[in-house]
Amino acid sequence: xxxxxxxxxxxxxxxxxxxxxxxxxxxxxxxxxxxxxxxxxxxxxxxxxxxxxxxxxxxxxxxxxxxxxxxxxxxxxxxxxxxxxxxxxxxxxxxxxxxxxxxxxxxxxxxxxxxxxxxxxxxxxxxxxxxxxxxxxxxxxxxxxxxxxxxxxxxxxxxxxxxxxxxxxxxxxxxxxxxxxxxxxxxxxxxxxxxxxxxxxxxxxxxxxxxxxxxxxxxxxxxxxxxxxxxxxxxxxxxxxxxxxxxxxxxxxxxxxxxxxxxxxxxxxxxxxxxxxxxxxxxxxxxxxxxxxxxxxxxxxxxxxxxxxxxxxxxxxxxxxxxxxxxxxxxxxxxxxxxxxxxxxxxxxxxxxxxxxxxxxxxxxxxxxxxxxxxxxxxxxxxxxxxxxxxxxxxxxxxxxxxxxxxxxxxxxxxxxxxxxxxxxxxxxxxxxxxxxxxxxxxxxxxxxxxxxxxxxxxxxxxxxxxxxxxxxxxxxxxxxxxxxxxxxxxxxxxxxxxxxxxxxxxxxxxxxxxxxxxxxxxxxxxxxxxxxx
Numbered sequence: 113x114x115x116x117x118x119x120x121x122x123x124x125x126x127x128x129x130x131x132x133x134x135x136x137x138x139x140x141x142x143x144x145x146x147x148x149x150x151x152x153x154x155x156x157x158x159x160x161x162x163x164x165x166x167x168x169x170x171x172x173x174x175x176x177x178x179x180x181x182x183x184x185x186x187x188x189x190x191x192x193x194x195x196x197x198x199x200x201x202x203x204x205x206x207x208x209x210x211x212x213x214x215x216x217x218x219x220x221x222x223x224x225x226x227x228x229x230x231x232x233x234x235x236x237x238x239x240x241x242x243x244x245x246x247x248x249x250x251x252x253x254x255x256x257x258x259x260x261x262x263x264x265x266x267x268x269x270x271x272x273x274x275x276x277x278x279x280x281x282x283x284x285x286x287x288x289x290x291x292x293x294x295x296x297x298x299x300x301x302x303x304x305x306x307x308x309x310x311x312x313x314x315x316x317x318x319x320x321x322x323x324x325x326x327x328x329x330x331x332x333x334x335x336x337x338x339x340x341x342x343x344x345x346x347x348x349x350x351x352x353x354x355x356x357x358x359x360x361x362x363x364x365x366x367x368x369x370x371x372x373x374x375x376x377x378x379x380x381x382x383x384x385x386x387x388x389x390x391x392x393x394x395x396x397x398x399x400x401x402x403x404x405x406x407x408x409x410x411x412x413x414x415x416x417x418x419x420x421x422x423x424x425x426x427x428x429x430x431x432x433x434x435x436x437x438x439x440x441x442x443x444x445x446x447x448x449x450x451x452x453x454x455x456x457x458x459x460x461x462x463x464x465x466x467x468x469x470x471x472x473x474x475x476x477x478x479x480x481x482x483x484x485x486x487x488x489x490x491x492x493x494x495x496x497x498x499x500x501x502x503x504x505x506x507x508x509x510x511x512x513x514x515x516x517x518x519x520x521x522x523x524x525x526x527x528x529x530x531x532x533x534x535x536x537x538x539x540x541x542x543x544x545x546x547x548x549x550x551x552x553x554x555x556x557x558x559x560x561x562x563x564x565x566x567x568x569x570x571x572x573x574x575x576x577x578x579x580x581x582x583x584x585x586x587x588x589x590x591x592x593x594x595x596x597x598x599x600x601x602x603x604x605x606x607x608x609x610x611x612x613x614x615x616x617x618x619x620x621x622x623x624x625x626x627x628x629x630x631x632x633x634x635x636x637x638x639x640x641x642x643x644x645x646x
Contacts, residue, residue, distance in 0.1 A: 170415035172482040173314045175490040179562060181481075182315070190312040190319030192478060197498035200541065202322070204496035205477050206300055208352075208645075209324050216345050218298040218326055223278035225301065226250075229268040234434055235277040236370045238270070240403040244305050246271040271304040276428075276470055279327040280435040283466070288439035293466060294330035294338060300477075301325070315482035316420055322477045328469040329437070335467055339386040339425060342471050346410060346423050349473050352645050354591065355487055358422070359411045360392050363400030370404055371430040379427040380406045404430040405470075415486040422480050426470035438463040488591040494564040495642045498541055501634075502563045503583065504554040505546040506570030513546040516569045519583060519631060520544040526635035540638055555586075563588040564596075567634070568626065584626035585634060596646050600627065603637050 176182055181198035184191075194202060213220065226248060232238040237245065248269040272278065279297045288295070304320050311317055328338050350356055362383060365376045383406055387394045394408070401407050410423035431437075441464050474480040494500055501523060505516045520542045522528075527537040543563075545554050551568065558566040567583040574581055590596050604627070629637065 170486050170489060172485040175485050179490055189309060190307060192315060200498040201481060201496055202477055213298055216341060218296045220298045221282060223275060223299055223301055226269050226271055229270060231277055232270050235431060236404060236434060240368055245273050246304050246306050273303055273305045275299045275301060275325040276327055276431060280431055280437060283329050283437055284435060290331060290439050290441045293439060294328050294334050296328045299325045315478040318478055323472050324474045326471045329466040332467055335382055338469055342425050343390050345473055353484060360387060360394035361409045361411050362394050362396045363407045363409060364398050365401055366399045366403060368403055375429045379429060383408055383427055402426055404428050412483050414483055420479060420483060422475040424472050424475060428468040428470060432465050432468050437466055439466055490562060491589050491591040493591055493646055495645050497564050499561055499563045500541040501565045501567060502543045502545055502558050503567045503569055504551060506551055506568060508548060509571060512569060512571060512574060515574055516544050516546055522631050523634060538639060559588055564590055580630060582628045582630055585629050586626045592646060599641060599644060599646055603640055
């Protein structure tokens with residue numbers, strides 16, 4: 113009998129994420145599996161996983177299954193287990209953002225996953241967000257004793273659904289001056305939200321996920337610039353990922369909220385003004401703000417036409433007050449005079465309350481990954497591809513196969529040295545296929561598995577010394593084929609080596625054009641493509 117792991121994304125797991133009814137398990141015949149959504153009035157009939165509908169084939173769950181990105185299991189519904197390939201991609205997303213943080217002034221922090229109920233009451237989450245949180249009982253120190261529990265096991269905790277309370281604690285842990293602001297924290301800690309099982313769906317709706325969470329503590333006079341910089345950050349990132357077909361949506365005060373209406377009106381006006389000044393078209397979604405403040409959401413559409421929120425910018429006057437955050441100001445308050453158009457001078461005070469801007473650029477990394485999978489139909493740019501290069505051997509000569517393995521190791525670790533490796537050392541995902549299959553079959557498999565490049569090595573390539581031995585590099589699967597080809601041509605133009613010549617590969621290589629490169633040139637080319645985010 114096939115295990116739950118062997119069925120995509122797994123029958124038992126799909127049941128828990130609301131895609132399969134229990135009764136559907138009885139309808140398993142042969143290899144055909146029918147996935148259904150809980151039936152609602154006028155819902156269409158369930159679709160078959162074997163459907164040839166182009167939209168179905170573009171679904172991230174179908175593509176992720178064929179590329180071994182992640183698995184789901186009933187042991188932890190809504191919590192993906194990422195395969196090595198998927199882990200590599202997620203880590204690349206994080207590395208890309210980390211590379212941008214110095215430019216935008218962010219410092220990464222690490223914060224707890226679990227906090228006492230009292231903290232969530234202070235932040236307002238316990239009263240306004242409790243139904244979407246996981247409550248945990250732990251050993252605390254309230255002093256009471258329940259005879260059914262061990263002494264101390266009476267403290268109620270909550271798994272964090274957001275990072276903002278922890279970042280407020282960090283801000284409050286030190287004395288702050290107006291000169292210190294803005295302070296910008298970034299955090300990739302996993303978050304947990306107790307979503308309904310029927311709402312869970314692939315990577316787009318989860319119970320455990322990672323978010324490129326960031327919080328900016330600033331003076332009121334700095335809000336405009338900080339929002340503008342964040343919008344610039346969003347543009348840069350989505351342009352890099354070739355996902356510029358996004359929309360802005362302004363969420364306003366919901367019925368259940370904290371803070372005064374006056375504070376909300378001011379915050380909504382600030383966000384609206386920032387969008388207008390950046391010349392961004394946006395929709396207004398009444399009542400869709402967070403319970404602590406209005407927000408700007410960036411909306412992307414998936415292959416099924418469903419909208420998903422990714423990036424977000426939220427303006428919050430409430431949490432800093434609830435956590436009693438403050439920064440010192442000199443003499444008469446400068447803030448009112450620094451506000452645009454204001455002539456008011458505030459009374460002399462010793463401290464002021466900062467404004468908090470919540471921001472996420474990708475939002476949920478898992479959700480963004482799902483949309484990226486669908487956007488590029490599973491074709492990964494070289495810099496984040498878990499299958500970057502594969503070396504294919506020609507013939508059965510043992511020396512060719514041995515040298516191909518050595519080449520793969522050299523290309524995988526171009527900066528390798530004896531002893532501990534440098535923190536800046538580059539590593540690439542390089543494999544070797546030295547099986548007895550025909551070259552045409554090996555090339556077919558390499559392209560099917562989504563390799564960015566494949567390189568052919570035969571006896572002819574090993575006729576020279578080890579330093580000048582070559583391999584025949586061909587372009588495999590890439591979402592920006594033309595851009596990569598131009599980058600290769602530019603690289604060859606800069607190369608002075610006579611071995612950088614173009615030649616036609618054999619017909620068995622599917623009539624593709626191969627580039628004959630030395631190992632050193634291939635290493636340099638890969639480094640160049642990685643720097644260009646191609």
